[in-house]
Amino acid sequence: MNPDSSVSTIRPYDIGPSAPHGRFLDVLKTLADEFVVEAEARAGDLLDGHMAFLGSGEEDALRSRGEYAIELLTFGILRAEYGALASSASDAVVRRLAELWRLRSEDLPRKAEADRERGGIFLDLLASSAPPTAVVDDERLVEWLSATGEFVQEALRMRLWLSSAAVFRFDDFQRVTDELAAWFVPRAQELLGAWTRGVAAFRGHVLARGEMREDLFLITRGEPLYHLNMVGSEVMNRGFLPGYRGRPGKVVLVPGCMRARDDVSCRAKREGLDISCTHCHPDCGVASLDALARERGFRVYVVPHASTFTAWLKHWRKDEATSLVAVACPLHLVPGGYEMRALGLEAQCVLLQYSGCRRHWDPTGVPTRLDRERLLEVVEQ
Secondary structure, eight states: OOGGGOOOSOOSOBOSSOBTTBOHHHHHHHHHHHHHHHHHHHHHHHHHHHHHHIIIIISSSOOOHHHHHHHHHHHHHHHHHHHHHHHHSOHHHHHHHHHHHHHHHHOGGGHHHHHHHHHHHHHHHHHSOOOOOSSOOHHHHHHHHHHHSSSHHHHHHHHHHHHHHHHTTOTTHHHHHHHHHHHHHHHHHHHHGGGOTTHHHHHHHHHHHTOOOTTHHHHTOOHHHHHHHHHHHHHHHHHHHHHHHTOOEEEEEEEGGGSSSOTTTOOOEEETTEEEOOOOSTTOHHHHHHHHHHHHTOEEEEEOOGGGHHHHHHHTTTOTTEEEEEEEOGGGHHHHHHHHHHTTOOEEEEEOSBOOOTTTTOSSOOOOOOOHHHHHHHHTO
16 A cells, blocks of 8 residues: 555544543543443353353463453454455455465565455455345354454454353354444443544545555444444453553553654664664654653653564563553554463553554654553553
């Protein structure tokens, strides 16, 4: 994809301003509390069975109950969002998507070629009007989600749910997860919609342009997926917190979009995977944050793009004295949390105030920012 052909200056979300019913973080915590209670009431038996299944050897260390509830919600929302599309896609398309994802991940010389073809297939899929289906084949859905390359972490977790549902004969699995999603979507819209009101316009603008972009299934996600990841990040932060507090060192990973300069002109110091700020621009948000870090005793590193996030996480896998704080826009938060859990890392996450990178969200690239008070609150827990 040519970044100069990016979509528009519409911001899908902005969590900076207060809404009439409160500050974003306060409202988010309220909704997370409600969700945990609702998940127990609607799906407590599923959670019990799944944790028993995983405790028998399918998972090295059990996660928090809330994290598994988020996985259940993810299943319900992704089924509603993409179930019909997955059902209508041919076997040949699904196989080709999986092969293209393998090529772009493992064969760097062919990555651009693979991404062009993926962009064409994605555009065709999104342009098609898949008829609603009364019953979604969950196995097919998970296969399709994995093949797109955009929901790899979610698909891994969903496969475990299908296994435990089969073992415990949860015949009402679809009904319960559908009902949980049906409760969450309007309630999240009611409470969080003030901060995501640009999503529909952004999505419509992307689809109207008809560009063959390999990131189409990222940038065309609807508000329920933004809200899912926002609430998921809060619930996962709670689950990670005991282990996070147990490691004295703190490293903050910030996205490249926070820099005042682009990747070419930025003079950051690179040592292997470590990219640290040299304060080459007086108005750079990363430079300001790095100065604060030196005062408060933590470290800041730049992760230029989400595609390098996995490699960077593995870099810290054996450091049992350090916890990570990942700063990202919402659609990357829950998948990133799954990766960190799988690698045995201890972490917290902090939301960017808005998205602005040239690669996905803005044609010129707008430096992003975060709530520094919120970051310090997280770092110093």
